[in-house]
Amino acid sequence: MAAEKYGGGAICMTSEMLELEEIKKLLRKEPHGLSILEISRKLGIGRNVTAKYMSMLHAAGQVEVRRVAAAKLYTLAHRVPVSALLGLTSDLIVVLDRNLCIVFANTAFCTEFCPGRDEIVGYPIEAFLPDRPIRQQITEMIHAALRGQERRCKLPWEVDGHTMKFHATFIPIVFEDGAPGVTVILEDVTREVEAMQDLRKALEEKDALIHAIHFRMRNALQTVSSIMHLQTSHLTDPAARRAVRATEQQILSLALAHEELHLSQNLSRVRMADYIARLAGTLFRTYNVPPEKIAWKVRAPGVEMPLELAQFTGFILTERIVNVIQHAFPDGMTGSMELAIDRDHTGRYTITVRDTGVGIPEGMEIAAGTTPGLPSVRYLVEQYLGGEISIRGDGGTTVTIAFNGEEPHVPPLGATPAGERT
Structure with a gap:
């Protein structure tokens, strides 16, 4: 038995432990490695005993072995405990x-x-x-x-x-x-948990703020629409009354878009089926159209749009719905109207407004855009949405509008719209 001083106390070490330590000291001096025979000769330990020691050290992960020609060379392991x-x-x-x-x-x-x-x-x-x-x-x-x-x-x-x-x-x-x-x-x-809690709180505050903004925008636009409605009572020129009322309806469509976002959980996209249904219902009530005169339905399965794109869609649909109410079913005629929006896998939208009314009057040039209510629709589609519009007049009127889901091109404030004279 041998004793080694450590930290003020004595740790007893057997001859086997001492010989293992001697082997490791020797290998530290020989980084290229030694064979069992070389270790045995240098330390004066029997070859079989040395082989046993090397097996123990290798099993413990303290030495590594590699083969060079016919010999096995042992080196200290470079492993982190x-x-x-x-x-x-x-x-x-x-x-x-x-x-x-x-x-x-x-x-x-x-x-x-x-x-x-x-x-x-x-x-x-x-x-x-x-x-x-x-x-x-x-x-x-x-x-x-x-x-x-x-x-x-x-x-x-x-x-x-x-x-x-x-x-x-x-x-x-x-x-x-x-x-x-x-x-x-x-x-x-x-x-991480505290950061997520702070983030969740910030998102809730942001959502509450956006809800409030949409609510106030809706109220402001509703107020403007109401003021314009009151002003029409002071106008004697029928053309002026129609123009003011058309503007009032477009402002109302904007208000409804903000109201839809205020009521929605998704604050960035408008659910078009709900929005169109509210818009159509409001316009039919405004013009006192009884349900039995024009039956209407909306089809927009799962379609959502960003707010600005939804607002332009609201402008277009307002023009078409009012046109159907005023011109498609004269003299007590009854029928139906369908409002549909589809979106394909490329993100392209298709709006279809189909009615079973009197159709396009004979002799009217459809392509020229002289159909009542269509010039403004064509202008919005082509100038702002970069889309196309087509019209069919068989068995009623079908207006189809197609455009990509890109952000509408809106001219700077105060700029003269393209195609309009100054």
Whole structure:
């Protein structure tokens, strides 16, 4: 037996341990490696004993072996011990035996739960657990892992007066003697959780603000529409009354778009089926059209549009709906109207307004855009949406409008629209 002084105490080392240390010292001086025969000769140890020692060191991961021609050369392993790696991670890691006592704890765990303690190995994990019900939950997870079942959960953990949030993983392990154990990994997600809570609060505040903006825009536009409606009573020129009323209706369509967003959970896109139904219903009530005179329906399955595109669609549909109400069913004639919007896989929209009314009057030039209500529609489609419009007059009137889902081209404030004389 030999004794080596260490830290003020004596650690007894057997001759076998000393010889293993001598082998490692020798290999440190020979970075290119040595064979078993060379190690045996340099240290004066029997070849068979040296071979046994090298097998032990290799199994322990302390040496590496490579073959050069017919010889095996041994070098010290350049491996980082697992305990050192666990000390580098920010996750809190503790290893428990079957009695729930600590076998190993990394630096992060010790720093968080037992600062100031020199040694916690051998202590029961319960000494560091929070109060019920978290203590009970953790204990149940540990016992499940001891039965071979990996468990994961989220844990709020009270530490020094503040609550930390962890993602906890309980992993079954087996020690060298065959006894079961558990590795507990605690990932500190407190900052992430708090950041998500702050983000969620900010998003809720933003949504509330946008809801308020749409609500106020709707009220402002509704007020302007109402004022214009009152002003028509002072106009004696029929053409002026029609022009003011048309503008009033377009402003109303804008108000309805903002109202739809105010009522919706999606604050950036308008659900077109609901929007068109509200728009058509409002216009039919405004013109006092009884349901039995014109039956109408909307078809826009799942179609949504950005606000600005929806507003232009509202302008177009307002013109067409009013045109149908005023011109398609004269002299007590009854019929139906369908308003449809489709969107294909490329993002291109198709609007179809179909009625069963009198159709295009004979002799009217459709292509020239002289059909009542169509010049303004054609202008909006071609100049603002970059789309195309087609009209069929058989068995009523069908107006089809197609355009890409791109942002409408709106001229600068005060600019003269294309095609209009100054």
